[in-house]
Amino acid sequence: MSQIETFYEVMRKQGITRRSFMKYCSLTASALGLGPAFVPQIAHAMETKPRTPVIWVNGLECTCCSESFIRGAHPLAKDVVLSMISLDYSETLMAAAGHHAEAALEETIEKYKGNYILAVEGNPPLNEDGMFCIVGGKPFVEQLKHAAQHAKAVISWGACASYGCVQAAKPNPTQATPVHKVITDKPIIKVPGCPPIAEVMTGVITYMLTFDRLPELDRQGRPAMFYGQRIHDKCYRRPHFDAGQFVEHWDDENARKGFCLYKMGCKGPTTYNACSTVRWNEGTSFPIQSGHGCIGCSEDGFWDQGSFYNRVTDLTQFGIEANADKVGMTAAGVVGAGVAAHAAVSALRAAQRKTQDKKEEA
Amino acid sequence: MTEQSIHTPNPDVYPLESSRLTGDATAQDIESIRKRTSVFVYEWPVRLWHWVNALCITVLIATGWLIADPLPTMTFAEATHQFVMGYVRFAHFAAAQILTIGFFGRIYWAIVGNHHARQLFYVPILNKRWWREVVFEIKWYLFLEREPKKYVGHNPLAQIAMFFFMTLGITFMIITGWALYAEGAQAGSLSHNVMGWLIGWVGNTQFLHSVHHLGMWFIVIFMIVHIYAAIREDILSRQSMVSTMISGTRTFKDDRPD
Incomplete structure (x- = not known):
């Protein structure tokens, strides 16, 4: 690895014409909700900026995020996308395996300290010292902390990394924990979904490359441009x-x-x-x-x-088959029956007293 | 002294002792009762708020139910010209906005209004005598007391119910309701600027829907108890109840001093 190529160079090498490249830039601009004025800016960034190294680690997950990601259509076809970001470590996609793979990870961390993006797919289980997810002979949580230490930013891919997803569902026996609760000192972008939409994934990365900053995040740490509105x-x-x-x-x-x-x-x-x-x-x-x-x-x-x-x-706090209506109707029913009984007793009492008073008068 | 009357100044008798200490009666109230056996309690904004609030809550419960569990599908026009769910939601949101404004108005009146306008907003938990009266009221409702006491404002037990079900309950429904409304109004809207923090804090807003729905049942339970107690007390107690919330005047059925 002598000099890192720019995106444009890589794309040209892949046989992408300049015309297609410009089309891609305008598509990206619209996907990110930007006006036409930003197209040259994106093109400029793609032409001049070196590809950002990305380390992609996998914890407890099902790889649906990777599966979604490689099907990205806009911005670009999968091979170009994969060349774009200089994906230096990804267990699913890299050719290397075993010791070579782990060596690539160490090399990237060492070489691009503070400059690489850590993409996390899945989450670390913390129970039993993290033994429920082992990568390269060590608990995944250790690899995650190690890789995050020198990362510029962390992307939490999918519901697993962002919130915990199915492995963190009650009772969460492995204590699967979302990334932001383990890595607390780095900027984290949550890109939730099971999986996230491919274009959202590539869009987030493109934004970060183009503007060299994190996209605007909402209160939960999700990119507002994709997660700002309800379905x-x-x-x-x-x-x-x-x-x-x-x-x-x-x-x-x-x-x-x-x-x-x-x-x-x-x-x-x-x-x-x-x-x-x-x-x-x-x-x-x-x-x-x-x-x-x-x-x-x-x-x-x-x-x-x-x-x-x-x-x-259903509200699991009230038993498995109870929802707000069942809980509320039961409570209202009990209160209603209580009120009815109370009214009956009150009426009887009042009647009784009336007869007593009459007797006393007589 | 067998014929004790509230109208006769009598140094041996302490008129309406329990009400004065815990039943929201002031010195002027006692004087009024001495003269007329009736006392003006609820000013018009309090009464207006009560009935507007009651109407809003009724509309909110009915439409809220239909939002969670909509009417059967009907087609009498093209979807574009038909607005069944839309009107149900409109009624819900309109009633909610009136209720919110009313609640703020009620808080304002608690500050500027008379003494009785404040009773809804606190529970005097540090007052020992008040706790004794709570026990007395519980015993009255358990048929362990032969005769209830006179109260000018809410009796202590009613005060607890009003505070928890209405003051806190309505606050809870306003907060969760506006957060849910903010979702539809979207970021940048006034409601989102004010209540968006709650959406971010709870994360999955399906939870908000569930607790807002539970809150509805909380209010329904209050309605059952409140209406029952008001009518029962109107008949069995020694003072007027239902008409007091219409005329504002509390009338006592006897003139004994306590």
Whole structure:
């Protein structure tokens, strides 16, 4: 590795024409919600900046984030994307294995101290000293801390790294812990989703390369440009919601008409993501478009929010099958019965006293 | 002295002792009762707030229920021209805004209004006599006391219920409700600027929906108890209840001093 190539050089080597390159820049600009004035800026950054080294580590996860990432269509096809960022360590994608792979990790950390981005897919389990996830013979939490020590920034890919996802769902036996609770001294960008949308992943990286800073984050540390709005607010079925037209049962006539999936438990109203705008697989579709409600996979603890198929969801604090209505109705029923009984006793007492008073008078 | 009356100045008798100490009665109230057996308690803003609040809560419960569990699907026009869920949500949000303004108005009136306008906003837990009266009221409701006492404002037990169910309950519903509204209003809106912190703090707002829904049941339970107690006391107690919230005047049915 003599000199690090710029993105533009890499892309030209891959046979990308300048015309396609400029197209890519404008597509990226619009994907990031930027005006046309930013296109030259992106092009300039791509032409002059050396590729940012990225270390991609995997903890407790299912690799769906990697699977999503390599299917990125806009900004670019997968091979160019992979060349773009100088992915120096990635267990899933790198050719090296075993000691060579671990050596590459050490070399990158040593060579680009303070300049590389650490991308984390999955999370470290902390129970039993982290023995539930071993990478290169050591607990993953050690590799994570080691790699994060000299990182410029950390990207938490997916629900696992951002919030914990299924392995952190109650009762969380391995004590799987999201990255931001283990690495506390680095800027962390959460890119939640199970998996995140490919274009969101590449978009976040492109933004960081272009402007040399983190994108604007919301209160939960997610890039506001992709996680600033709810699925519900950008859903193409929203008119049916406002009209009060719902799918009542799977496969009913309303389902065929494409009515709102709210009553089927769609979590669109509580989910912040770009699915209803960017969509998936080159903008082909997204869950609601294919007839299934959103399950809220990019939200904190979505496995512990009760059924995917109810709007009034179960509250596990009150037992497995209790939701707000069951709890509330039971309480109101008990109070109502109590009131009725109390009223009856009060009436009896009053009547009794009246007869007593009459007797006394007589 | 067998015929003790509240109208007769009598140095041996301490009129309305329990009410004066714990039932929200002032010296002027006692004087009023001495003269008329009635006392003006609730000024018009308090009464107006009570009924507006009651109406808003009724609308909020009905529409809130229909938001969590919408009406059956109906199609009488194209989706563009049909706004069933939209109107339900509109009613919910409109009632919620009126309730919020009303609640702030009520707090304002607690500051500028008469003595009784403040009773809703505190529980005198450091007052030992008040606790004794709470026990007395509990015994009255458990049929262990033959006769209730006279109170000018809320009785101590009612004060506890008002404070926890209304003052705290409404505050909770306003906070969670506005946070949920802020989600739809989106970042940059007034509601989001004010309540967005809660969205960020709870993380998954499905949780907010659940606790807001539980809060509705909390208020429903209060309504059951409140309406029952008001009617029961109107019949069985020694003072007016329901009409007091209409005219503002508390009338006593007897003129015994306590």
